[in-house]
Amino acid sequence: MHPALAVIFLTLFSGGGFGIAALTAIVNDFQIDGGLSPLQTMVAMILSLVFVTIGMLSSTAHLANPKNAWRAFTRWRTSWLAREGVFAVLYYPFAVLYLIWIFFTGGTHDPIGLILANLAGIIGLVTVFCQGMIYAVLRTIRQWNTPLVPTNFYAMGLATGATVLAAERIIMGAPAKTLVGMALVLLTVSAVLKGIYYFWVSRPRGPSIRTATGFNRSTVRILDQGHTFGTFLTEEFGHTLPAGKARGIKVMMYFFAFALPIVALAAGLALAQTTLAWVAVLSVIFGIGVERWLFFVEAQHVVNLYHGRQQC
Amino acid sequence: MRLGLVIDLDTCVGCHACAVACKEWNTSGITAPLTDYSPYGAQPSGVWFNRIRHFEVGDYPYNKTINFPMSCMHCENAECVTVCPTGASYKRAEDGIVLVDQSKCMGCNYCAWACPYGARELDRVSGTMKKCTLCIDRIYDMEIPEEERQPACVLTCPAHARMFGDIDDPESPVSRAVRERGGYQLMPELDYDPTNHYLPPRVHAPIPTEALKKKAARKVKEWVNRVVER
Ligand code: SF4
Ligand code: SF4
Ligand code: SF4
Numbered sequence: 001m002h003p004a005l006a007v008i009f010l011t012l013f014s015g016g017g018f019g020i021a022a023l024t025a026i027v028n029d030f031q032i033d034g035g036l037s038p039l040q041t042m043v044a045m046i047l048s049l050v051f052v053t054i055g056m057l058s059s060t061a062h063l064a065n066p067k068n069a070w071r072a073f074t075r076w077r078t079s080w081l082a083r084e085g086v087f088a089v090l091y092y093p094f095a096v097l098y099l100i101w102i103f104f105t106g107g108t109h110d111p112i113g114l115i116l117a118n119l120a121g122i123i124g125l126v127t128v129f130c131q132g133m134i135y136a137v138l139r140t141i142r143q144w145n146t147p148l149v150p151t152n153f154y155a156m157g158l159a160t161g162a163t164v165l166a167a168e169r170i171i172m173g174a175p176a177k178t179l180v181g182m183a184l185v186l187l188t189v190s191a192v193l194k195g196i197y198y199f200w201v202s203r204p205r206g207p208s209i210r211t212a213t214g215f216n217r218s219t220v221r222i223l224d225q226g227h228t229f230g231t232f233l234t235e236e237f238g239h240t241l242p243a244g245k246a247r248g249i250k251v252m253m254y255f256f257a258f259a260l261p262i263v264a265l266a267a268g269l270a271l272a273q274t275t276l277a278w279v280a281v282l283s284v285i286f287g288i289g290v291e292r293w294l295f296f297v298e299a300q301h302v303v304n305l306y307h308g309r310q311q312c
Numbered sequence: 313m314r315l316g317l318v319i320d321l322d323t324c325v326g327c328h329a330c331a332v333a334c335k336e337w338n339t340s341g342i343t344a345p346l347t348d349y350s351p352y353g354a355q356p357s358g359v360w361f362n363r364i365r366h367f368e369v370g371d372y373p374y375n376k377t378i379n380f381p382m383s384c385m386h387c388e389n390a391e392c393v394t395v396c397p398t399g400a401s402y403k404r405a406e407d408g409i410v411l412v413d414q415s416k417c418m419g420c421n422y423c424a425w426a427c428p429y430g431a432r433e434l435d436r437v438s439g440t441m442k443k444c445t446l447c448i449d450r451i452y453d454m455e456i457p458e459e460e461r462q463p464a465c466v467l468t469c470p471a472h473a474r475m476f477g478d479i480d481d482p483e484s485p486v487s488r489a490v491r492e493r494g495g496y497q498l499m500p501e502l503d504y505d506p507t508n509h510y511l512p513p514r515v516h517a518p519i520p521t522e523a524l525k526k527k528a529a530r531k532v533k534e535w536v537n538r539v540v541e542r
Pocket of ligand 2: 395396397398399400401412416417418419420421422423424440441
């Protein structure tokens with residue numbers, strides 16, 4: 001698949017933004033590490049809104065005909081993309097109301113504040129599920145057609161959110177022991193789940209050039225693709241990554257997405273170093289961004305079989 | 313009613329005439345135009361509803377060239393329609409034809425991701441998704457003679473390798489051809505249940521090409537040819 005920056009940003013930032021919102025609600029629900037102060041909660045919610053908005057804006061940038069974008073909310077009965085749009089928009093009023101409520105009353109965990117926080121968090125989590133399902137329903141791309149995709153989206157969205165929250169606490173000089181612990185667990189779980197995913201997709205299966213052409217008992221080779229230069233299909237679906245190069249990038253991804261944030265957060269907490277907290281946040285965003293890039297570029301659409309690939 | 317095409321891989325000669333006729337008709341049809349990008353440049357590209365690929369099946373000396381025209385299969389389980397968030401893609405209840413409403417499409421490409429057969433192509437200029445309409449603006453046109461109420465590709469094919477009809481009617485010529493010739497669907501494991509079917513090449517006794525006994529007259533002719541060439 002063509003790894004369009006717009007869709008990478010969409011899933012990366014909105015996943016992280018909804019992760020921040022959900023964890024803010026949980027931290028304030030259970031007063032973890034003493035709960036977030038009104039100022040910290042406001043910073044967290046503003047960060048969440050900024051992340052989600054970056055995601056939404058880049059998703060509209062991806063459209064070839066954005067003037068019809070408003071229609072994308074209409075087919076929520078059948079389309080996961082429409083559902084994602086509906087829930088993403090529904091998130092805004094609750095997140096903004098929570099922000100306003102804290103600003104005027106300082107009530108981060110009074111009943112009304114908590115209702116708003118939890119609704120925003122739950123809607124955010126539902127949106128992340130829809131986002132994962134956009135990819136997981138496609139039978140045409142076996143690397144995506146698995147429940148591991150929404151699972152991974154959840155794990156990484158929450159891990160990003162937890163890293164941001166923990167870093168925020170360290171930077172603002174508040175107790176962050178449990179929060180950092182939570183971030184470390186979520187980062188580790190994400191790393192393991194991604195490993196399971198890579199193991200699962202590494203085995204070739206699914207349609208081959210034989211079932212694509214119906215000559216099931218013969219070898220089939222492409223003689224001519226039938227077009228002079230590229231087509232929409234080759235531009236959109238033709239991208240691949242050589243296995244050797246992919247391995248190197250995956251090692252780098254694991255380092256920036258999981259290893260470095262884990263070390264930086266733990267050390268940042270122990271040494272009360274704000275720089276290390278910043279390093280953790282930037283590293284996790286860059287690392288998960290690389291993970292998303294791999295997610296797209298490694299997806300092999302079955303139409304490639306008609307352009308000569310033997311197996312997808 | 314379930315309208316679609318049946319394509320005969322035995323007789324298709326891979327001339328691309330169907331794709332050209334398609335482009336000619338549809339570039340002024342209901343989802344017009346079929347934009348070209350630098351058609352006279354070094355890297356010509358553009359929107360086509362029908363593309364012909366060429367495969368080699370089997371290993372020498374038992375190999376064969378198969379020309380493979382592909383357009384929208386008007387699938388029964390058209391996931392391209394299910395995933396479309398705007399409702400621009402739809403499948404007609406009365407005849408199963410899958411269409412894109414150009415005035416509603418936002419160009420998100422999601423339907424093209426969902427199509428296994430590469431039938432959908434984004435038009436960069438209009439920003440909308442385009443695909444085979446089964447010449448819906450021909451097949452129901454009461455102004456033209458009845459025998460011409462067929463898709464442009466079917467009318468133009470010089471090898472009669474393309475048939476158009478109702479797959480739901482068991483006695484229609486297309487259904488009968490599928491039944492008698494062992495017509496099949498592509499990638500059935502994905503369960504899109506495409507309407508278009510492909511007829512496999514007929515099995516012929518191999519025609520010997522080597523070690524043919526040459527007739528005397530032929531030997532003389534070949535000798536003359538060689539002499540004249542010098
Ligand atoms: S061939 Fe592709 S575009 Fe046509 S109906 Fe099937 S899935 Fe949709
Ligand atoms: S590109 Fe157009 S037709 Fe296809 S899914 Fe998007 S809005 Fe629907
Ligand atoms: S016009 Fe007929 S023979 Fe020529 S490529 Fe199309 S189907 Fe094949």
